[in-house]
Amino acid sequence: MTETTATIDPKEAAHFGTMAADWWDPKGSSAMLHKLNPVRLAYIRTAIDRHWDSDDHGFRPLNGKRALDVGCGAGLLAEPLARLGASVTGLDAAPENIAVAAAHAQGQGLAIDYRATPVEQVSDSGYDLVTSMEVIEHVADPAAFVRALAAKLAPDGLMILSTPNRTPMSRLAMITIGESIGGIPKGTHDWAKFITPDELTALLEDAGLEVTDSSGLAFDPARGFTLSANTAINYLLTARHKG
Numbered sequence: 001m002t003e004t005t006a007t008i009d010p011k012e013a014a015h016f017g018t019m020a021a022d023w024w025d026p027k028g029s030s031a032m033l034h035k036l037n038p039v040r041l042a043y044i045r046t047a048i049d050r051h052w053d054s055d056d057h058g059f060r061p062l063n064g065k066r067a068l069d070v071g072c073g074a075g076l077l078a079e080p081l082a083r084l085g086a087s088v089t090g091l092d093a094a095p096e097n098i099a100v101a102a103a104h105a106q107g108q109g110l111a112i113d114y115r116a117t118p119v120e121q122v123s124d125s126g127y128d129l130v131t132s133m134e135v136i137e138h139v140a141d142p143a144a145f146v147r148a149l150a151a152k153l154a155p156d157g158l159m160i161l162s163t164p165n166r167t168p169m170s171r172l173a174m175i176t177i178g179e180s181i182g183g184i185p186k187g188t189h190d191w192a193k194f195i196t197p198d199e200l201t202a203l204l205e206d207a208g209l210e211v212t213d214s215s216g217l218a219f220d221p222a223r224g225f226t227l228s229a230n231t232a233i234n235y236l237l238t239a240r241h242k243g
């Protein structure tokens, strides 16, 4: 079993490790993440273009940039970041996910540095982009996790996080419906560990960052996930070093 560290809860790592084999199947146990991926990629792409004023970089706005995706699973976000030109490092608590991620990237001809290493034990830093999508609600110590993410971010870097809000609506959508008929494996979420935007903003500020943008991720059965002002279910935050 994966060891407990400041940020890794071994029970969470074991749970997600059981999902590794069908992670890339859009109808498999990670179906919800496949549904989220296009909309969060659109958000990230806009944030990148704004942050680096990269209109002129065309299809590869992350050329020459280093990206760190923490809690990468089997690489649903890491691979598009590599295609946008970044040199990508992906970390995950579940070694099974890292094995599937590495094999998948190789099959796609993508050179991604995948590691089953806790973020606080990564020795290099200075990443231009740090992402962690749908992860903080699964870590052992959210404050230590955010501090460790912040320590990896370059002085002018960009951090983007997404996570479920802690509201009656998120309990209904992500657990009551999501884990019964919504395709999310049972036991994936503990509502009490969900973090509100204000709580996450406070953790980021304590880690020396400031939030520069936020968006809700709303769901409706006809249109799927969309960016929205409504943060009741899930949301994205962009942050950078203060000052």
Ligand SMILES: C[S@@+](CC[C@H](N)C(=O)[O-])C[C@H]1O[C@@H](n2cnc3c(N)ncnc32)[C@H](O)[C@@H]1O
Pocket: 007, 008, 009, 012, 013, 016, 017, 033, 070, 071, 072, 073, 074, 076, 077, 091, 092, 093, 094, 097, 118, 119, 132, 133, 134, 135, 138, 139, 140
């Ligand atoms: C819901 S999945 C999200 C995967 C990926 N970020 C995505 O959105 O496609 C959560 C992932 O975080 C990983 N994880 C949980 N706690 C972690 C930690 N403390 N450090 C790194 N990865 C962690 C799990 O193993 C799992 O792969």
